[in-house]
Amino acid sequence: MPSDGLWRIIRIGTVGLFIAAVGAGLVAGDSWLWVAVEWSPPAYAGFYTPGDFFAPGGFDTATTVALLVAAPVKAALLWLILRTPMPGALDRREKALRRLLYLAVAYALVLGYPIEMLPDAVDAAFQFALWAAIDVLYLLVIRWHSRVLRAAAGVMFAIGLAGMADDLLDELDLPQLGSGAVLEAVLMLGGVAATVLTLVGQRRDGRWSRGTQAAGWLSLSTVALVLPLNLFFARLPVDTAAVLVVMDAIALVGTVWLAATAREMPARKMPADSRPADLPPARRHATRIAAAAVATLPVIALVHPEQTPHLNYTGWSMGCYDRPRFGDLKPAQRDAAFLCRARSTEGGVTPMFPDSLSDQQVLAYGRALCRAKDRDEQQAILTRAGSARPAWGADPWDLVYVCPEIIGVTHPELLRSAAEERAAEASYVAEQNAKCPDPWPRTRGVVQATATYFLFADGDAGYLVYDPDDEAAEEAVERATDRAYDGGTLVGVAGSAALVGHIEDIIDLCLTVKAFRTAPPRRTAGWDQVTEVPIVSRSGTLTVPEKEGGDVGAGAPMPNLAIAGKGRYRLRVYVRLGDAGEEHLVVVFPGASRKRLTLKR
Incomplete structure (x- = not known):
């Protein structure tokens, strides 16, 4: 860790730079003020404000006021986050936990945006690995003084990790753990319960101050503020950018708690003679196996059996908004493109296949449709699949993704990439123009x-x-x-x-x-x-x-x-x-x- 003097220089320099940047943003204009307060590129504001972000009018009054109020709040919270770590001896596990907590703090402050520039799966994998390690070390480092409390915390940690694993599977286009509002509610409540149990464990441990525990409870209370804030701002003629700024500032309270937890790791140590004796090697090995099981078994338990359909792609899935051409897709992506089209409800139309069919069944029916001799045979296949619109049949521009070797014979133009299609279109238009004197x-x-x-x-x-x-x-x-x-x-x-x-x-x-x-x-x-x-x-x-x-x-x-x-x-x-x-x-x-x-x- 840096020395106390260097740490103080970093603390004063960072907060001072933040305050100076806010002042410069007030002079330079809305885009620079956004960068200074929100620590993100000005283009991000375009997602939350109507029209052009760089329009002469700039932000509305509510967004500007929210930025000006958030600036001193974030400066104060940043000052608390960057306090010098308390000195004291730490064992191997405590050192690892402190470093990982500071890594989580760094992610919240500076690493989040550059990591988000990488593929979404990288970000999801990084967060899953980081918090899986932190949760396991929480179980090993915090002195819970209760096996039941430790076990309950382990279960809640596992539920939270299951939610992160579900996000990772989604980004990797793999079968997810499940779907639906009930599962989302369970995962959210599991995360809240994990925070509560961690705070109870910190209180029973005795190392962490009341201020640190207060920051933890305040971070938990921000979840309860989401709904009132949304309702409050929904009643006012303001853009959602104001809500974003407020919630972003409040979220730093959770970062304060993480930083304080890492900072006070060596505080209020038990006397050496009162510490429990080291566990024998066999017990330590069993403890590691148990911790790994707590992190992985709930994930395995939530995976659906084979007979339950996994609907990885529907007409409203994030990966289905783009409609790439066949030639622009890798072989592994083509099945997903067909699933998007087969379950699409775009324009209010009925999807080709019902949700009761799994992805594998839809793909099998799609390949059967490719081999159909005429529309009547396609209608029979769709009727057998339970389609609500069997008489429509299936179009070659949809089927090409599952059987290019068949569709490409009669419709070779469907095998083109977007660039090839543009070139062919430009050539055709030029040829037609040449016929006109x-x-x-x-x-x-x-x-x-x-x-x-x-x-x-x-x-x-x-x-x-x-x-x-x-x-x-x-x-x-x-x-x-x-x-x-x-x-x-x-x-x-x-x-x-x-x-x-x-x-x-x-x-x-x-x-x-x-x-x-x-x-x-x-x-x-x-x-x-x-x-x-x-x-x-x-x-x-x-x-x-x-x-x-x-x-x-x-x-x-x-x-x-x-x-x-x-x-x-x-x-x-x-x-x-x-x-x-x-x-x-x-x-x-x-x-x-x-x-x-x-x-x-």
């Missing part, structure tokens, strides 16, 4: 573009030429769509939006857009329909939606056609059926006329 190659607009416009495969009203930055854009689009349908016209227009329809039932068309400073010649020869309508740009923008990661839109970036800024424009639409399919030419130029002209039909 510019119908006015010698008439250059101020801005122009030619691309394929992709429509919905099951029928689409057409495409928009509109002002996306207009505050009334949605209303304008809705009215333009109604006018196109109700009037049976090629172009429906309303204010800053125009919906351009198509002649044939198609899934894509060739689109060229050009903007001019003055009206170009009409040149209606060779076109089937030519329509000119008024349109307005209230923000200085008129454009056509681009296909960006979706299925609908232009296959290339579309320019801003409102080249004269805000104001009124004329929109002329040319349509014809040619060798390239259905071709559209959209011409935009400034014009105050509000007349609708049918130049050719």
Whole structure:
């Protein structure tokens, strides 16, 4: 351990640095104040505040007040945590317990964030190993003066470790110890009972001061504060960041207790002649076996038998929110991806399989579905499995995860990774764009573009030429769509939006857009329909939606056609059926006329 002088330097320097950082945060702004008080990156605040954390408004009043109140409280608690350890002789077990308690304190103060940057399973394994060692040493170091009390503490410690083991199994994607609100309540109450028994043991031991025991009881009382605080803040117009700051400050009381327990380990030692004699080797060996059994047997006892279904993955499991493609998954991850889809209730749909089936049974049925010859056979398999929607069958994009060797033969595109899919999509769009020529190659607009416009495969009203930055854009689009349908016209227009329809039932068309400073010649020869309508740009923008990661839109970036800024424009639409399919030419130029002209039909 560091010397007393060095320890005092660390204590004064740390608390002084904290106070200086808070002062600097008050000057530098909300993000720095958050870092100084909460000891976490400013991006963490984004999880608890609506909108952009770096918005000009910053935190609301309640969050700022909570940070300013929490700062002196945390400074005082930090001063207590960093008190110099009491001198005195310690045996091997007591030295180990003191070091592990200080490691737990370091985790709470500084190590937690860097460890959280590692995979979640690493953090869960570290905490399980740390507290398993601390609990066993608690049983061996504290003088309980009662076998019943020691045994009860061992049972409660084991229940708490079972909860941590359950979290570790979850992070490792292994069968968990169980699920449900009842088990969670038992594990939580077991942790509270373990703390109570530890405090009783400290009192009976006599080494630890009343202040240390008071810190322990206060740390326990923070559990009872969670519900009232949540209810209190729920009644106020504040963000949950304020609650987070308050609870984070209160949680340091538990760290004070751990640090004080380590600090006073040598205090109030029993006289040497009154200490119990060392146990014989056989008894020491038996004690170690018993301590190991207390830590592991409850975990083994809570594991479900094989006939009980383990639902590691449901539609709401944390690992199911991402929907990775087959090519991005390792072989060991593909079964889990299928389980996520097979039990998904996304969109309010009924899951493919009931919860009464285990993961292994669902996977077996999934592979059977892969081998089915048609939908009727799939329906029979799902009926046998107890599915609530057997008539739906199973889709290849779900089954590919359990039988890629079968699905990949008929749907090789499903085997791609996300990067391969993006490359294939970009190649396809470029190929389609290349099929569309510019119908006015010698008439250059101020801005122009030619691309394929992709429509919905099951029928689409057409495409928009509109002002996306207009505050009334949605209303304008809705009215333009109604006018196109109700009037049976090629172009429906309303204010800053125009919906351009198509002649044939198609899934894509060739689109060229050009903007001019003055009206170009009409040149209606060779076109089937030519329509000119008024349109307005209230923000200085008129454009056509681009296909960006979706299925609908232009296959290339579309320019801003409102080249004269805000104001009124004329929109002329040319349509014809040619060798390239259905071709559209959209011409935009400034014009105050509000007349609708049918130049050719």
